[in-house]
Amino acid sequence: MKIAIIDDEQQAREDLQQALQLCGIKNVIQAEVQMFTSGENFLQVFKPEDFQLIFLDICMEGINGIKTALAIRQQAERLPIIFLTSSADYALEGYQVFPAGYLLKPINRAVPQLKDILHHCLPDLMANIINVQRHGRMLQINIERIAYIDVQGGRRVGGRRGSVIHLQTGETMAVDTSYTEAATALEQRDFVECYNRLMVNLAAVETLMADSFVLKNGEQLPISRRLYRETAHEYMEYLLRK
Structure with missing residues (x-):
């Protein structure tokens, strides 16, 4: 599994990476994680076949998370996107891209919520795998x-x-x-x-x-x-x- 974390805050990126290691899910713990500091940086290299899961901060400088997600959806309709946000006020706007879930910052306090979202996503992700x-x-x-x-x-x-x-x-x-x-x-x-x-x-x-x-x-x-x-x-x- 290959996971992208897109967030312009270094601490938030590191907190999420640590939370993924604490979630106790083998496929996630063993996943390759790539970090991106902006939506622009991610979209420059994005190929739908390269990632199985995307964590995306809504509030970023430049292209925000919603616009980044819309650009992702033009190429990958079913790729799971999990929004990161410091306020639940952005949730309604984000639903237009059919996210797999929302995580409220600080992420280190949202590990149980992260586990629930991953357990919901993983059956669909594993169904798309051939051994x-x-x-x-x-x-x-x-x-x-x-x-x-x-x-x-x-x-x-x-x-x-x-x-x-x-x-x-x-x-x-x-x-x-x-x-x-x-x-x-x-x-x-x-x-x-x-x-x-x-x-x-x-x-x-x-x-x-x-x-x-x-x-x-x-x-x-x-x-x-x-x-x-x-x-x-x-x-x-x-x-x-x-």
Whole structure:
């Protein structure tokens, strides 16, 4: 898990990081935490697939927390945002971005509240994780980071072939987990097999063509004639749900 803390007060950032360590939740304690001093600094580097949880101060110099959250929502509709505030008066305004919760400063007095919010968020966060084997070790990958999976370049491990996970950033990751195992884990998650041993994340698709998908990162994936009608139907159903 990767967590962002965005607050222009150093003490508030440090208090929250310490509170996360005291919350007693393994996935949170082991998470990678990145600190940002302003909404501008965060938005300059923000990619939806890079973070699973965001803590965001409402009152900051420059772009305030509400405007920062609105910019985040343009790229990530479901990414959990937890607002930090010194006054409950800002709560109503913040609800337009559907936050996962509010923490009232000082944070070191809000650890029980933090635990409640995290317990509420974590089932949804963990539901977006796929477990794969890589070099004999278990690896968790956020499903929203995946553009597609296939077997091109996959290694043979223990007499069977692994698969390749292609991230939306363009990076590739060869894993020991077979294509069949990975596809089974993803088939109920808005992924569809559009070609033989090639399964695409419909959320990564920019355009449906006559014989292919064009992805948001510019890649083009073929759609087989045999699977085209079913694939197009699944994509249209996905668009209607969204």
